Amino acid sequence: MRIVFFGTPAFAVPTLQTLLDSSHAVVGVVTQPDRPKGRGQRVVDSPVKALALARAIPLTQPARLRDPSVAATLRAWQPDLGVVAAYGKLIPSEILALPPRGLINVHASLLPKYRGAAPVHRAVIEGETETGVTIMRVEALLDAGPMLARRTRPIGPDETSDVVERDLARLGAALLLQVVGEMAAGTHQEERQDSMACSYAPRLTREEGLIDWALPASRIHNRVRGLYPWPHACTYLDGTRVIVLRTHVEEAAAGAPPGTIVAVSRDALHVATGDDGRLAIDRVQLEGGRPLEIREFLAGHRVAPGARFTGT
The missing domain is CATH 3.10.25.10 (Formyl transferase, C-terminal domain)
Structure with missing residues (x-):
């Protein structure tokens, strides 16, 4: 399938790398604009941008996804499917409607628990002994779309969130590739989330x-x-x-x-x-x-x- 990829931080890199190494075609990458980082406030490329440049993948970094030029760029890429991994912004409905097969997301929790921006950190803070990744459809509501697959992973009593997150990134990449293959073959299955069981993981301050x-x-x-x-x-x-x-x-x-x-x-x-x-x-x-x-x-x-x- 022809895939457009949305992602920004290191968590997203294994998923993009896995897709690039697969039989599917990554036709373009959408990542957030470059931002100052560190004590010197030096502007640096995001990890996803660095990989896209290294692999000569078409790239766009819009300040606003609602800018008409974004939709025009995506139409020119002609994707069948959109894949999201920690892009960092809500994706508007006009973008969701562009790929014929919609958009799917790699989310670092066992949905419907820990919807939101910091699912790994919040799970560790709450003393959870298990977490995982969910591949789900992207809809207008935050992390509320139907689930296509889930995988669990234990959290050790002394593990820090960065260790857990790195492992979930690898686990999520493999699971995402499996789901994309199932979608291409028409064998994927979807399960609605239980909204009564949901919890939220707001951004850390x-x-x-x-x-x-x-x-x-x-x-x-x-x-x-x-x-x-x-x-x-x-x-x-x-x-x-x-x-x-x-x-x-x-x-x-x-x-x-x-x-x-x-x-x-x-x-x-x-x-x-x-x-x-x-x-x-x-x-x-x-x-x-x-x-x-x-x-x-x-x-x-x-x-x-x-x-x-x-x-x-």
Whole structure:
């Protein structure tokens, strides 16, 4: 089939690569405009754009999909099917109507749970032990279209969202290719989503990173995992912002107010949490610095039991 691909970040690359290496023809790529990135705010190509350029695939980067030139470009490409993987914007109805076989999407959750922009991060934050990918039709409502296939994947107790997302990207690419083959053969099946069972995964915000030490240790641990690699979980020690990169839950009572450092060992800061729990911090990063194991952090910072992490 002739396929037009919509995608932007690294999550979308395995799907595009899989399609490019298949018997199907990727006739064009739609990706978001280049944006400044990093401390230097240097404008860089998106991962999808970089791959499209490397493979000499026709490319467009519209600021608005409703611009008439976008529909004209897609008509010129004459796609049979549209494939979406983390494009990053809602696709308007006039674009949905262009490919004769419609558009299908690789979504990184087991729909109808976690519709929205941050399904992997939200699943990890909520302490889910299982997630997966869903291939579904793109409709006007956000992530609400009929499902064509789903695959599950366990979430380990210490896995971070970036690790889970990379694996789901590979899993989703293989599943997408299977569905495209079924559509070409006319053997695909569709299942409506149960809207009563749906939940949403809104885009992450920087403000969500601040740790509430009154939460149970397991919930803080899940937030640290789910907010990695952005926006990061963070806290303050003597007015200095500390990014918390890795933790583990301890089976011990703290006997101190939440946020109190109850013990300092060679490899961890042991912190009181809500429900009289304890969370060990294993790896941190200071503003503008590099990630540090706690033994490295302690080599340059004096921290004693009784010190307390705060919200400012």
